[in-house]
Amino acid sequence: MAKQITAESVLDAQCILILGGNEVTVRIIACLLVTNGAIVFISSPNDTDLKADLEYIRKQVPGCSVTGTTATIESANDVARFFLMAEIALPKHDALIYFPDKGIPAPDFMIAANRLFTMMANHRAGYLINIGSDPGLLT
Numbered sequence: 001m002a003k004q005i006t007a008e009s010v011l012d013a014q015c016i017l018i019l020g021g022n023e024v025t026v027r028i029i030a031c032l033l034v035t036n037g038a039i040v041f042i043s044s045p046n047d048t049d050l051k052a053d054l055e056y057i058r059k060q061v062p063g064c065s066v067t068g069t070t071a072t073i074e075s076a077n078d079v080a081r082f083f084l085m086a087e088i089a090l091p092k093h094d095a096l097i098y099f100p101d102k103g104i105p106a107p108d109f110m111i112a113a114n115r116l117f118t119m120m121a122n123h124r125a126g127y128l129i130n131i132g133s134d135p136g137l138l139t
Contacts (some may be wrong), residue, residue: 014092016038029043040057043072054068067087087116096116096129
């Protein structure tokens with residue numbers, strides 16, 4: 001039986017990755033998570049947006065722990081780099097919040113994410129939260 005995911009269980013996660021999503025959504029979710037003590041790693045499409053997103057989150061929640069890298073989910077190479085950079089930046093990964101896009105085939109996403117999922121399995125914790133309507137990752 002699958003473990004029930006609740007808002008409280010996700011907020012209990014210590015290190016959370018956010019891949020994809022629009023600027024406003026990512027900022028709101030990241031602020032909520034860092035307010036509850038999480039370490040958050042985000043993606044933004046370019047350096048300018050990444051700097052603005054990080055500054056906004058840090059201004060809203062001074063002293064929080066948030067970092068990130070540039071990545072678009074339309075590019076399998078960007079997705080792979082996102083997971084590699086997250087693995088380097090964070091001590092472990094408890095959750096991935098993913099906003100799917102039809103631009104990257106599900107197999108490429110799964111290949112890029114394999115190291116993350118292995119790390120989650122090794123420390124017996126983690127959530128994959130898929131926010132969107134792409135059924136490709138749900139089958």
